[in-house]
Amino acid sequence: MNIKLLTRTALFMAIVTVTTMVINIPIPATKGYVNASEIAVFLAAALLPFAYNTFAAGAGCALADILLGYSLYAPATLVIKAIEAFIAFKLLKKFKLNPFVAFGIACIFMPAGYFLYEFGILRYTYETALAALIPNLLQGLFGAIGAGIVYPFLKKLYI
Numbered sequence: 345m346n347i348k349l350l351t352r353t354a355l356f357m358a359i360v361t362v363t364t365m366v367i368n369i370p371i372p373a374t375k376g377y378v379n380a381s382e383i384a385v386f387l388a389a390a391l392l393p394f395a396y397n398t399f400a401a402g403a404g405c406a407l408a409d410i411l412l413g414y415s416l417y418a419p420a421t422l423v424i425k426a427i428e429a430f431i432a433f434k435l436l437k438k439f440k441l442n443p444f445v446a447f448g449i450a451c452i453f454m455p456a457g458y459f460l461y462e463f464g465i466l467r468y469t470y471e472t473a474l475a476a477l478i479p480n481l482l483q484g485l486f487g488a489i490g491a492g493i494v495y496p497f498l499k500k501l502y503i
Contacts, residue, residue, distance in 0.1 A: 443492045
């Protein structure tokens with residue numbers, strides 16, 4: 345058991361949870377919200393090994409959903425954010441894409457995932473589910489740009 349890696353994973357999970365909770369803007373139509381989690385999700389994806397990064401991203405955001413009273417979204421968030429982190433990780437590490445490109449491509453999955461969850465599982469109307477698509481895409485792009493800026497500095501500092 346690697347205590348250092350488990351500690352880093354727990355730290356990233358906490359960072360993901362806090363960044364999700366600190367800046368959040370409700371979307372009344374979908375009973376959801378947009379937030380600043382993507383920066384931390386992408387940094388976890390880039391700085392932690394596979395499985396640890398997906399756990400920190402998915403569990404951290406799902407925990408924030410529960411703590412903020414959006415429990416309806418927690419199961420979807422767990423899966424969507426974990427997959428988003430996995431996509432970013434693969435694009436960055438395996439395909440060696442520029443961080444801005446890797447995070448930018450990965451961020452497209454999040455609004456699509458929530459749209460499918462809201463329309464297909466929660467049975468919101470097409471229009472209601474569509475109402476969250478643009479705010480979620482903007483959240484993802486903001487996170488991709490923010491993480492792309494911060495990542496090179498953290499990569500040098502990360503031990």
